[in-house]
Amino acid sequence: xxxxxxxxxxxxxxxxxxxxxxxxxxxxxxxxxxxxxxxxxxxxxxxxxxxxxxxxxxxxxxxxxxxxxxxxxxxxxxxxxxxxxxxxxxxxxxxxxxxxxxxxxxxxxxxxxxxxxxxxxxxxxxxxxxxxxxxxxxxxxxxxxxxxxxxxxxxxxxxxxxxxxxxxxxxxxxxxxxxxxxxxxxxxx
Numbered sequence: 799x800x801x802x803x804x805x806x807x808x809x810x811x812x813x814x815x816x817x818x819x820x821x822x823x824x825x826x827x828x829x830x831x832x833x834x835x836x837x838x839x840x841x842x843x844x845x846x847x848x849x850x851x852x853x854x855x856x857x858x859x860x861x862x863x864x865x866x867x868x869x870x871x872x873x874x875x876x877x878x879x880x881x882x883x884x885x886x887x888x889x890x891x892x893x894x895x896x897x898x899x900x901x902x903x904x905x906x907x908x909x910x911x912x913x914x915x916x917x918x919x920x921x922x923x924x925x926x927x928x929x930x931x932x933x934x935x936x937x938x939x940x941x942x943x944x945x946x947x948x949x950x951x952x953x954x955x956x957x958x959x960x961x962x963x964x965x966x967x968x969x970x971x972x973x974x975x976x977x978x979x980x981x982x983x984x985x986x987x
Contacts, residue, residue: 864908875907875911876893878911878920878921879891879892880892881933881934881935882907882933883931883932883934884897885932886899886900892904892907903924907920910923921933930942
């Protein structure tokens with residue numbers, strides 16, 4: 799009978815019965831019961847480790863550096879990208895997102911800054927393309943009233959429901975139980 803057990807590529811050369819060894823039921827190998835795995839498994843282990851290293855490097859994405867004219871321009875760029883939302887990620891700024899659209903928008907903002915446009919002009923340009931959604935602080939206008947005042951309306955509606963319930967109880971004459979009313983009169987529950 800011959801079986802092949804799986805061996806971890808990170809196990810090294812430790813002799814662990816059942817991992818990377820082959821078991822023979824023949825008489826001549828009965829003393830140890832196991833023999834070393836083939837040299838090809840060492841090569842596979844090295845290939846596996848190299849692939850893991852390159853997979854990690856390929857997955858790591860850094861925000862590409864941009865050639866700013868001075869430190870003030872870099873700070874302006876960082877502040878502007880923190881005020882704008884990534885259209886793909888929804889709850890991340892353009893500065894924090896690694897999405898391809900965020901990378902493209904950062905490059906577009908950099909180009910517009912190089913052309914001498916102001917922050918307001920850059921925001922208007924992006925709002926024209928992506929609507930007010932791209933702004934983290936949308937303006938108060940009829941299209942965004944529900945966004946701005948919706949939580950307040952829900953809070954006021956909840957307070958109104960509580961007040962109506964309290965007044966209804968008082969009208970029906972349901973009194974609240976006090977300590978004197980709950981005196982034990984000898985009756986069991």
